[in-house]
Amino acid sequence: MVARLQRDAFDIGEELRDFGAGAGAIVSFSGLVRAEGGRLVALEIEHYPGMTEKAMTAYGEAAAERFGLRDWRIIHRHGRLEAGETIMMVATAARHRRAAFDGAEYLMDWLKSRAPFWKREIGPAGPGAWVEARAEDEDALARW
Amino acid sequence: MVARLQRDAFDIGEELRDFGAGAGAIVSFSGLVRAEGGRLVALEIEHYPGMTEKAMTAYGEAAAERFGLRDWRIIHRHGRLEAGETIMMVATAARHRRAAFDGAEYLMDWLKSRAPFWKREIGPAGPGAWVEARAEDEDALARW
Amino acid sequence: MALDVLYFAWLRERIGQPRERIETDAATVRELVAQLAAMDEWHAAALSDLSAVRVALDQELADLDAPLGAAREVAFFPPMTGG
Amino acid sequence: MALDVLYFAWLRERIGQPRERIETDAATVRELVAQLAAMDEWHAAALSDLSAVRVALDQELADLDAPLGAAREVAFFPPMTGG
Numbered sequence: 503m504v505a506r507l508q509r510d511a512f513d514i515g516e517e518l519r520d521f522g523a524g525a526g527a528i529v530s531f532s533g534l535v536r537a538e539g540g541r542l543v544a545l546e547i548e549h550y551p552g553m554t555e556k557a558m559t560a561y562g563e564a565a566a567e568r569f570g571l572r573d574w575r576i577i578h579r580h581g582r583l584e585a586g587e588t589i590m591m592v593a594t595a596a597r598h599r600r601a602a603f604d605g606a607e608y609l610m611d612w613l614k615s616r617a618p619f620w621k622r623e624i625g626p627a628g629p630g631a632w633v634e635a636r637a638e639d640e641d642a643l644a645r646w
Numbered sequence: 647m648v649a650r651l652q653r654d655a656f657d658i659g660e661e662l663r664d665f666g667a668g669a670g671a672i673v674s675f676s677g678l679v680r681a682e683g684g685r686l687v688a689l690e691i692e693h694y695p696g697m698t699e700k701a702m703t704a705y706g707e708a709a710a711e712r713f714g715l716r717d718w719r720i721i722h723r724h725g726r727l728e729a730g731e732t733i734m735m736v737a738t739a740a741r742h743r744r745a746a747f748d749g750a751e752y753l754m755d756w757l758k759s760r761a762p763f764w765k766r767e768i769g770p771a772g773p774g775a776w777v778e779a780r781a782e783d784e785d786a787l788a789r790w
Numbered sequence: 791m792a793l794d795v796l797y798f799a800w801l802r803e804r805i806g807q808p809r810e811r812i813e814t815d816a817a818t819v820r821e822l823v824a825q826l827a828a829m830d831e832w833h834a835a836a837l838s839d840l841s842a843v844r845v846a847l848d849q850e851l852a853d854l855d856a857p858l859g860a861a862r863e864v865a866f867f868p869p870m871t872g873g
Numbered sequence: 874m875a876l877d878v879l880y881f882a883w884l885r886e887r888i889g890q891p892r893e894r895i896e897t898d899a900a901t902v903r904e905l906v907a908q909l910a911a912m913d914e915w916h917a918a919a920l921s922d923l924s925a926v927r928v929a930l931d932q933e934l935a936d937l938d939a940p941l942g943a944a945r946e947v948a949f950f951p952p953m954t955g956g
Binding site (some may be wrong): 533547548550552553556578589590610613614615616617618619620621622632633634635639640 | 796798799800846849850851865867868869870871872873
Binding site for chain 4 (some may be wrong): 677691692694696697700722733734754757758759760761762763764765766776777778779783784
């Protein structure tokens with residue numbers, strides 16, 4: 503049961519070590535900065551200090567209750583992240599795989615559309631456009 | 647694109663290191679031996695040498711084609727595995743999270759019900775029953 | 791009453807500052823938006839298309855028609871794009 | 874023709890061996906099963922409930938009614954429980 507917001511890189515192997523002891527199924531998701539064929543050099547991720555941490559914890563707790571998770575972990579970075587770097591991860595542990603997968607997807611759908619993070623693209627020429635919300639991310643929430 | 651059958655333990659952090667470079671979304675699943683409250687000491691996993699490796703590769707390739715995966719990895723152990731040990735993992739890398747999640751769930755549904763593995767429970771008193779197939783694992787295939 | 795008003799992402803850039811303290815009699819978020827938009831052209835531009843603006847009251851997501859109540863901090867920002 | 878017949882998990886245990894070489898004229902898997910079940914009580918017991926038995930021909934999953942064709946290896950085993 504960990505929600506962590508940080509500027510520094512993290513190691514997914516370290517995060518998963520001993521995660522979910524006693525559970526039968528563990529799912530992890532990690533999101534990386536795509537280079538988009540060279541169009542993108544980095545992403546700048548802005549957050550809302552205070553509210554962002556609260557939202558991460560609230561969604562983790564909601565997923566744990568709804569899917570009976572044995573454990574969960576959300577780590578999200580902020581600041582400037584270069585292409586190829588890992589932006590964030592979620593991990594879920596449950597008795598069976600269905601709950602672990604559902605819990606992880608639920609967390610991702612909520613984090614994508616409801617946690618206060620904003621991404622701006624940084625190209626070879628400097629800061630570019632803010633990433634626009636995708637309609638399918640909003641739609642993805644409807645299934646829960 | 648790795649399908650690996652082995653007796654030895656593996657490190658999920660090592661397996662995910664540099665996995666899916668260039669992709670935006672990485673999903674991993676790992677399955678662990680549950681102690682079932684002490685009823686279980688270990689699992690013995692039997693396979694069909696030759697056919698099992700072929701099935702793992704075939705399902706990996708099918709998932710890659712169907713979901714447009716950038717990379718995939720399936721590792722499954724055999725032999726005696728103690729409670730708490732990791733039995734297997736799958737990992738998928740894709741441009742977006744939907745494909746990565748779908749690919750991983752598809753692989754799990756196929757591996758659970760169609761890859762030639764059989765588990766036998768080993769309790770405090772020695773070898774026990776063969777684990778029976780679950781109807782919901784068979785049902786899970788129907789959605790693909 | 792006095793409110794801390796916060797802006798994020800392109801709203802922060804268009805308005806030109808991350809936060810400001812506002813004295814207001816507004817009863818709802820929508821009334822506060824009208825007051826802010828009337829302040830100057832930058833506020834007006836940033837708040838012209840409310841379909842692209844999300845709101846939090848004391849760090850909880852809220853509707854435009856939510857009453858301000860006893861809120862001390864109101865934030866405006868674009869749709870979130872985390873993960 | 875001569876076939877390698879393999880057994881796994883509890884089928885292997887009930888029959889008492891992991892594989893055997895069988896001389897057969899069977900045209901389908903089902904006919905081969907009938908021949909095997911007639912060999913002795915252990916084969917008969919292991920193959921009595923075919924709803925619990927899965928088949929592979931030359932390491933590809935197959936139906937009970939599949940023709941043996943040119944298969945060289947037939948395997949019988951319970952429903953799989955991997956993952």
